[in-house]
Amino acid sequence: MEEQTVTTGKIQLYDTMTRSKRLFEPLESGKVKMYACGPTVYGDPHIGNFRSFVSIDLLRRWLEYRDYDVTMVMNITDIDDKTIRDSAKAGEPIRLFTQRYTRSFLHGLDLLNIRRATANPRATEYIPQMISFIQQLVEKGAAYIAEDGVYFDIDKYPDYGCLSGMDLTQSQTTERMSKDEYDKESAQDFALWKRSTQDELIRSESEPELAWDSPWGKGRPGWHIECSVMTQDLLGDTLDIHAGGEDLVFPHHTNEIAQSETLTGKQFVRYWVHIRHLMINGRKMSKSLGNYIGFEEVLAKYSPDAFRYFYLATHYRRPLDYTDDAMKSAEGSAKRLENTLDLLETAQKAADTNLDLGPRERRVLEDVEKQRASFETAMDDDLDSHTAIDALHAMSGTINDYLTTTPNKGVTLRVYMIYRKLLDALGLFEKRGGGTDKLTEDLIKTLIDLRNHYRKDKNFKGADEIRNRLTSLGVSLTDNAEGTTWKILK
């Protein structure tokens, strides 16, 4: 019998702040507050961005697999230097411009089977909170007013730069940086509030969502303050996990820490998770480098599952290069895993029944349990999806082998549920025709019929065995005058 164990509290996560793997322990037992920096919506998403989003989805799914109750927020940056610049270039009101690319981003999430966050706040929905946050920083003496806006004084936060391990003696902290994005070499006071330029003021006459009234004149927030404010509003002062692409370590996350910890005096984030860039021909894929590949272009050639598999088959902190060969190989491997699902489903529908629970059956169940344990151990180790997928292939081999002769349907049901659950943890093959829920229902009904058949024959041992197995899978049976009903226990 499977024992009920508490499965939370085993996961090791690599924390950028400590540069080491640490046992994951959330602030509140069993609950995870997680924030991921979402996209700046100024163009169609490309496949480089989605390495981060798929990895973050994997993290969230694994926490849920381990029974954590996850609240996840992913923001949408719909006001910053780039959205203002490119909506002007497109000659389009910024609101319509960012709405279009927000839709395109969310569509990309759905295509890749990335679960929607608990909330997707837009920066422009939080302007009053941002103004109040900045005001408090000014009152504390950590921010000052300059000609073109309000700046954070990085000298007021002694640990500035700790996340990236930067050497502050090299930088000129007397300088100010008005841009949202800048180099690692330039640790400078950064903009919290930017006064509208002449051009922006003219545009704002017809586009009110470009400039807001503030104690420092008409303007708009800097990029970094947006995340500090939305995290605090939706998740509180301290987050369990803050995740994003590795390029966000500096300046974005560095500045978020400085602002948030200066304001609250509390630790801002307990675990920092950063995902490595996707490369193409040995270089980072990015919109600004112009070497990116669009989403639709890849999905015209490969299935979304193959694409997800491609991302997941490499650990999220290891280099990953996009090539056609790598995609073809991912497609082949994903197909092999999916083929096993097909075989399991076909076996369940077959009319032949094998009631043996002999050495062969027992060995299959044992092997599958071992493979499941390997999968879980790998995933607990900082989401080693590469090794976990190896275990899944081993499981697929064991199952395929067993299915070459008439299988015991009790065994295949059990194996199916394990296999399916691990695939769900990776988010693979969830959108197959027919749907898995219907199949699961049919399988449970088949077993209930079999059990009733045993009971009629007074084979109570066999009948109890089926009930116990179903119970251990979380399916509870109730016998009544009309027959047997079942439900899945959470």
Ligand SMILES: [Zn+2]
């Ligand atoms: Zn952010």
